[in-house]
Amino acid sequence: MDAYFIDHGFERSKSESTLYVKTQDTSTLIVALYVDALLFCGDDEKMIHDFKIEMMKRYEMSDMGLLHHFLGMEIYQENDGVFICQRKYAENILKKFGMSDCNPTLIPLAVNQKMKKEDGEKKIDACIYRSMSESTLSWCNKERVLRYIKDLTNFGIKYVKGAQVNLQGYCDSDWAGCLDDMKSTTGHSFSLGSSVFSWTSKKQESVAQSTAEAGYVAAAMATSHVYWLRKILGDIGMNRTRHINIKYHFIREAIEECEVQLTFSKSEDQVADIFTKSLPKEKFFKFRELLGVMEHHIKRENCS
Template structure:
């Protein structure tokens, strides 16, 4: 719905002026949704009685995101945004690649190559981060390269441009500097994923088991937060949220409250995972590395594996009708 004369519906006697802050965009469009047709119709009629507004029908475009609503589901993409991004950085005719990162490449702060304009690099990273709203397949690559925004080099800039080359083709312990591992996760509800991230861990893990345990603890905090949101909207989860982990030893730590020499140094804040499993909010299950969807958020993968996981997390070809 489009609200006419937005911000000008107040009853006042004096003149007022509104200055739009730099970097902000005024929007007068309203989106609404629900699973009860009568409630939706009543809401629309009440709003139109109160404000001068027009019904624009089904949503097709919002905040740079294109939406296609069909019987088999709702599909979202940022095709126009991607095309604009490619033109902005003069990459609309670039040679394409099939993955956003080179497998086995190690990036570090001081790599010996020439430094590049930091403002351009930061602008590109920021643009890519917004694109991850509908492109989880570039989440890891963008998150990894965002670590070098303070002093980017030619190597870093070339890697970010590779992401653009990958995007053009898609019309269809990893840190060397501080040896910190990367945590990645994705949450699904129904047939699609709705929350994902790729982040460098705050502490240096002394083993792969510890890295997995720290990552799982952080993911459990996100899971509990999401459970609270679902409860607030009337969808309380009676069963525990299942988290799949591909490290049996990390799972074993959560089931053993005894401090061993190999685990006593782990920060106590990460042991909240044990409490969450005891309360029945979280359930850890083992899955093999080959079945771990979160791998697409933690490392650069070979093409075949990358495309397999990309399909499984729901990134697919879908033609969005119309131009906006």
């Protein structure tokens, strides 16, 4: 399929090998591959129509219409924007672990809670732990994360139509937040006009000797991610940036060449905090809203 795309005027992204872009006069068609599925969008209806016909003829594909479901996500294309959620996926997780009728909780972690491997509590079956970790991506005080998911089944991210395109990110660190190895946690998030579309919560690879070092490592990770995002945006015609080696000390060069701009963010406005530590309810709600996460009631017949 790669050869077909290249032969028919598409350019493959150098930063994302499954992304292809075709430009024709002032029109653009963007195609993303995932196993045997194709996701595509564009600004020219004829160009989209011709592409669908060609794909169905050549590869015996079926036209599934507008995107509604993908990799556990539900996508709702509305007049004022696009809403993405995982309601059905969340409900399946709760059912799998017998938590469908549990009492919900408003936040996933108790305030100032620090977790460790040996916390004095009863050990759980390793198979259950791995299964739940794969489903929820984190293990927060046993079933508490599931109780939080129970409260969040109608929530998702809304991307507002007509928002000004502006790549903006937040990054932060929780110094020595892991009690087992004293490693710090990096958190960053990026939005493009309205709501967050890329985020990370990850333990740093080495032990930072100070809050400054932990923050510097976090900033370096976020900056390297900015370059990757800007390359992707450049591939689809939104902006361009040159190649740069990814090293911790490259932040200074990035600032001097105006590739990125670092600004101080007060703790009450530091959205990335939500990815590094447990927060009080009021601050957690505020940051969650700033990320674009909101409640959105959807008619059940559209969610199957």
